[in-house]
Amino acid sequence: MGTVSFVESSVFPIPVEVMFLPMCLARPERAMRYAVIASVTSVAGGVLGWLIGFYFFDLIAHPILQFYGKVEAFDQLKLATGDGTILLMLLTSGAAHLPPMKVVTILSGVVGFNLPLFILSAIVARGGKFFLLAWVVRAYGPSLANVIQQRLATVALIAIVAGGVVWAVLHFL
Secondary structure (H helix, E strand, O other): OHHHHHHHOOOOOOOOHHHHHHHHHHOHHHHHHHHHHHHHHHHHHHHHHHHHHHHOHHHHHHHHHHHOOOHHHHHHHHHOOOHHHHHHHHHHHHHHOOOOHHHHHHHHHHOOOOHHHHHHHHHHHHHHHHHHHHHHHHHHHHHHHHHHHHOHHHHHHHHHHHHHHHHHHHHHO
16 A cells, blocks of 8 residues: 555556555554555655656656646646645645646646645645544444445545535636
8 A cells, every 4th residue: 555655646546545445444443554654655655756847857757647648737737836826736636636646746846846845735635634534434434334335326426526626616716
């Protein structure tokens, strides 16, 4: 899980929650330990993304963005970016993947966003999310697992709608 968390913050397209939540549900007594691992490795992966953007954008990041078809979206983000925007995107992408964390980490490096502030905001967003999820699983684990199993389609629809609302608010502000 640590490896997936690390690479998800800089290049991997699948969110670590796909592994994190089942692991926490299977071993709720280890949920906080998993949150520490996911948080530390996610922030470290974010720093790698920042370094890629700052030092190796043309060599590494641009081909990755081309592969995912995100060059135009990235260029639009870059044009609209200031420190406040980067900070907001770090918090929203760290908590809800809007926009994807890897895009924001690389963009942060490209525009030279303050690295210590980058690390602090990544700790708050990513760590906050993982520890909140771990707490929820520890507090409501078995019943949460049953609800998710029985109502997976509804839970997914709610998550998609909520994500769409957050995206719309960010996009149109």
